[in-house]
Amino acid sequence: MSDSKTLSEPTRTEKNLFAQLEIDTRLLGMIGAFIVLCLVFNFLTDGRFLTPRNIFNLTIQTVSVGIMATGMVFVIVTRNIDLSVGSLLATCSAMMAVVQTVIAPEWLGLELGHGMIAPMAILVGLLTGMIIGGFHGWLVGYLTIPAFIVTLGGLFVWRNVAWHLTGGQTIGPLDANFQLFGGIGGTLGETGSWIFGVIAVAASLYGLYSARRARLTHDFPVKPIWAELVIAGIVTVAILGFVAILNSYEIPTRRLARMFEARGEVMPEGFTTGYGIPYSVLILIAVAVVMTVTAQKTRLGRYIFAFGGNPEAAQLSGIRTRALTVKIFMIVGALCAISAIVASARQTFHSNDIGTLDELRVIAAAVIGGTALSGGIGTIYGAILGALIMQSLQSGMAMVGVDAPYQNIVVGIVLVFAVYVDILYRKRTGS
Amino acid sequence: MPFDIDRTGTPLIELKNMQKAFGGIRAVDDVSIDLYPGEVVGVLGHNGAGKSVLMKMVSGALQRDSGEILVNGKSADINNPRDARNYQIETIYQYLALADNLDAASNLFLGRELVTPMGLVNDAAMEAETRKIMGRLTPNFRRFSTPVAGLSGGQRQSVAISRAVYFNAKILIMDEPTAALGVEETAMVAELIDELKKQGIGIFLIDHDIHQVKNLCDRASVMKNGKLVGTVEVDKVSEDDILGMIILGKKPEIAE
Numbered sequence A: 001m002s003d004s005k006t007l008s009e010p011t012r013t014e015k016n017l018f019a020q021l022e023i024d025t026r027l028l029g030m031i032g033a034f035i036v037l038c039l040v041f042n043f044l045t046d047g048r049f050l051t052p053r054n055i056f057n058l059t060i061q062t063v064s065v066g067i068m069a070t071g072m073v074f075v076i077v078t079r080n081i082d083l084s085v086g087s088l089l090a091t092c093s094a095m096m097a098v099v100q101t102v103i104a105p106e107w108l109g110l111e112l113g114h115g116m117i118a119p120m121a122i123l124v125g126l127l128t129g130m131i132i133g134g135f136h137g138w139l140v141g142y143l144t145i146p147a148f149i150v151t152l153g154g155l156f157v158w159r160n161v162a163w164h165l166t167g168g169q170t171i172g173p174l175d176a177n178f179q180l181f182g183g184i185g186g187t188l189g190e191t192g193s194w195i196f197g198v199i200a201v202a203a204s205l206y207g208l209y210s211a212r213r214a215r216l217t218h219d220f221p222v223k224p225i226w227a228e229l230v231i232a233g234i235v236t237v238a239i240l241g242f243v244a245i246l247n248s249y250e251i252p253t254r255r256l257a258r259m260f261e262a263r264g265e266v267m268p269e270g271f272t273t274g275y276g277i278p279y280s281v282l283i284l285i286a287v288a289v290v291m292t293v294t295a296q297k298t299r300l301g302r303y304i305f306a307f308g309g310n311p312e313a314a315q316l317s318g319i320r321t322r323a324l325t326v327k328i329f330m331i332v333g334a335l336c337a338i339s340a341i342v343a344s345a346r347q348t349f350h351s352n353d354i355g356t357l358d359e360l361r362v363i364a365a366a367v368i369g370g371t372a373l374s375g376g377i378g379t380i381y382g383a384i385l386g387a388l389i390m391q392s393l394q395s396g397m398a399m400v401g402v403d404a405p406y407q408n409i410v411v412g413i414v415l416v417f418a419v420y421v422d423i424l425y426r427k428r429t430g431s
Numbered sequence B: 001m002p003f004d005i006d007r008t009g010t011p012l013i014e015l016k017n018m019q020k021a022f023g024g025i026r027a028v029d030d031v032s033i034d035l036y037p038g039e040v041v042g043v044l045g046h047n048g049a050g051k052s053v054l055m056k057m058v059s060g061a062l063q064r065d066s067g068e069i070l071v072n073g074k075s076a077d078i079n080n081p082r083d084a085r086n087y088q089i090e091t092i093y094q095y096l097a098l099a100d101n102l103d104a105a106s107n108l109f110l111g112r113e114l115v116t117p118m119g120l121v122n123d124a125a126m127e128a129e130t131r132k133i134m135g136r137l138t139p140n141f142r143r144f145s146t147p148v149a150g151l152s153g154g155q156r157q158s159v160a161i162s163r164a165v166y167f168n169a170k171i172l173i174m175d176e177p178t179a180a181l182g183v184e185e186t187a188m189v190a191e192l193i194d195e196l197k198k199q200g201i202g203i204f205l206i207d208h209d210i211h212q213v214k215n216l217c218d219r220a221s222v223m224k225n226g227k228l229v230g231t232v233e234v235d236k237v238s239e240d241d242i243l244g245m246i247i248l249g250k251k252p253e254i255a256e
Helices: A002-008 A017-021 A025-044 A052-077 A085-107 A117-141 A147-165 A178-182 A189-217 A225-247 A253-262 A279-297 A299-309 A311-316 A321-347 A358-368 A380-400 A404-429 B051-059 B081-086 B104-108 B123-137 B153-166 B183-198 B210-216 B239-248
Strands: B013-022 B025-035 B040-044 B066-071 B089-092 B171-175 B202-206 B219-224 B227-233
Touching (some): A025 A380, A052 A085, A052 A225, A052 A299, A052 A321, A052 A380, A085 A117, A085 A321, A085 A358, A117 A147, A117 A178, A189 A225, A189 B123, A279 A299, A279 A321, A279 A380, A299 A311, A299 A321, A299 B104, A311 A321, A358 A380, A358 A404, A380 A404, B025 B040, B025 B202, B025 B219, B040 B051, B040 B210, B040 B239, B051 B066, B051 B089, B051 B171, B051 B202, B081 B089, B104 B123, B123 B153, B153 B183, B183 B202, B183 B210, B210 B239, B219 B239, B227 B239
Parallel strands (some): B025 B227, B040 B202, B040 B219, B089 B171, B171 B202
Antiparallel strands (some): B013 B025, B013 B066, B219 B227
16 A cells, blocks of 8 residues: 555655745735835835834724725625725715714704714614625626626715715714724723733634644644744734834824813823724724634635635535625625724715725725635735735825825736736646 | 346336426426436436436426426425435536535535534534545545645546535436546546445436446436437347437337
C-alpha cells in the first residue's frame, strides 16, 4: 500500500512560510498594498496622514460604505448585482428623518429628545430597508427579472421616493441620541475602548483555540503550534494597536470643558482624554462579525456560495434558490438601513443627496476586496478592506491637494487595475 | 450477472404512464418501467430520446405532466429534489452537479449539512464523515480542504457517489456516471455498482456504451422519440438486438 502511494500521489512543492501559517496570500497582498498606500500618503503629507486624528476620521468615513459592501458580497457571489443601495439608503434615511421630526413629535406627541425616538426611527428604517430589499429579491428570484434591471429601476425609484417623502427638503437636526451613531459625536471613551479591545482579543484567541481543538478531536492535520502563536500574536497586536491609536486622538480641551459643564461639573486642571472607538465603528465591527459567521458557519451562507458556484447543482441539491435570492436582497436592504443611520447621523440631518453614487463605491469596494463577478468567490473582510483602501485613496489625495475630478480618475483606474491583478493572481494560484 | 433478480415481489420503484411535453413536443410519452431491489436497469436511447427527462422526473428536477410514481408500491408525490431525497432517491448527474468553489465535504452534505447544537454548520464533523466514506471508496483521496474544481473527473465523481452512499440511497439514478472518467476510474465505478447491488439498492443507469450496459445491467429499457421501445433482459439478447432497438426502434421477439 505504501509503495503504491508514492506513485499515485503527485509530488508536492515545499511549503513556504505563508502556506504553513495558512494565511490567505490574497489578503496579505491587500494588506501590503494598503500599508504601502498609507506610507506613501504619509510621506506626501509630511506625516499628517498617519496621525490618530486622520486614522480616526478614515475609519468613520469608511463605515457607511463598508457596511453595505458586506451585503454586496452576497449579492455578487450569487452572480447578481445591486445598483440601488445608494438610493435605498436615501429612502431609509428619509423614513427615519420623518419619524424623528414629524411622526414622533407631532403625531405621537413625544417631547424633543425622548428616549423612544431613536429606537423607533431605527426600527422603521430597518423595516423599510428589509421590505424594499425583499421586494427586489422577489422580482429577481420569482419573476426572474435580471437583478441589474430591477436594481437599476430601484436606483431611480428610491432616490425619488426619498425626495417625495421629505418634500425635497433637508430635514434636521436629527434626534440627539440618534446622532450618537454618527461617529465623532458618540465614542466609547478610553476605558470602554480598552475593555472592548481586551474582550475582542479574548474572543479571537478563543476562536483560534476552539478551531484547533475541533480539528484535533477529529485527528485532522493542524498547523504547527508556532504558526498558531504567530497568528495569535498578530491578532492581539492589531486589535490593541487599533484601540491605542483611537484612544490617543484626544478630545479638544474646549469641547471637554463643555462636556463637563453640561454635566454640571468643573473640569479638573490639565485633564485630557481620548475619543476611543466610535459607536459607528462598533456597528461596522458587529456587522462584519455577523456577516462573516453567516458566510462561513451557517447553512444560509453555505447555500449562497453553493448557488454562486453552480446554480444548477444548488437547485438539484434541494436548495430553495428563489427564496435564497429574496433573503440575500433583504439582508442588503437591512444593511442599507444601518448605513443610513450612520450616514445621516454623521451629517446630523437628512438631505436629498445622501448616499449618492454609493452603489458604485460599494460595488468597487467588494470587487477590490476580491469578490468575483463570475460568482462563488468573495469574503466579508476583503470587502471591508476594499472600502478602507478606497476611502484612504480618496482622503489621502484630498489631503495632498488633488482636485476631486482627478481623484475620481485615479479611483477608476485603481478599480480596473485591482481586478486585473486579481485575475493574474487567480491564474497563478489556480484557484 | 452473477445472481438472479427476484422480480416476484413489489418493485422498488415503478413508473406508470409517465408523460412530459415541452411546448407541444412529447419528450416522454406514456412510458412505464420498473426497478427491483438489487437490480440495475439501463435506460438507453439516442440523444433526445427522452431518457434524461424521464429520470429527471424521478429525481424531482422536472415535474411530470401526468403518470404515476410508485415507491414500494405506494404512490409517491415527487415535485422537487427535496421530495425525491425523502424517498431516498439519489441522483448522480452526467455533468457532475457539484459546486466547484466548495470543498468535498461541503458538496457531499450540500442541502443536508450537519449542524452544531447552536445551529451553525459543523465543518469538522462533516469533514470527518467525508474522510470516512471517501476513504472506503477512494483510499488515496487526500484533498479534503480544496475546492472540488481542482479535483480530477474521477475524484469529483467519487464525491457525488459518496453523497448517494452516505445518505443511504435506496434508489440510485446514474446519468452516464463514467462519461468523464478514465479506464481505472470506470472500473472503480463498476465495482461500486456491484457492491451497491448486493446491498439491495436499485439503480437506473443511463448510458451510451452498449458494452458497458451488457456488463453492468440486468435489464435494459430502450427509448426512442419519447416512447418506450421495450424492456429486455440483457443476458437474453445480443448487443445487436439492443442496437436495433436503439437505432430502429425494433423490438426483439424475446422481449417482455
